[in-house]
Amino acid sequence: MLVANRDDAPPPDILVTLRDAQVRGVSVTETQAKGRWLVQVPVPREAVGDGVQTFLILDGHDEVILESFTLIAGEVLGDDIRAEVDLLRAELDMLKRAFRRHCLETM
Secondary structure, rough: EEEEOOOOOOOEEEEEEEEOOOOOOOEEEEEEOEEEEEEEOOHHHHHOOOOEEEEEEEEEEOOEEEEEEEEEOOOOOOOHHHHHHHHHHHHHHHHHHHHHHHHHHOO
16 A cells, blocks of 8 residues: 555556666555555566565666565575565665766766
């Protein structure tokens, strides 16, 4: 569920990525409550397997991270920190892209 700061906010432009690739088929559906949308993300087949996969849900306009979720498959990981490291890696990749874009724009 995505909740806006204002009830009269326009529908959001949502972008979901997995390993720097855009996930296709994401749907954003307005609910009966104003300023709230249901976001549904299909899990790609290649994301299902052993290991940790972190999905980033971004604002499509400025690529700010709104939320994330992690899919863990295979052996039980318990208190393993691999999910956190994967999220940090994804955020670092996003920051690198934003920094490079900023450098190109200011030249």
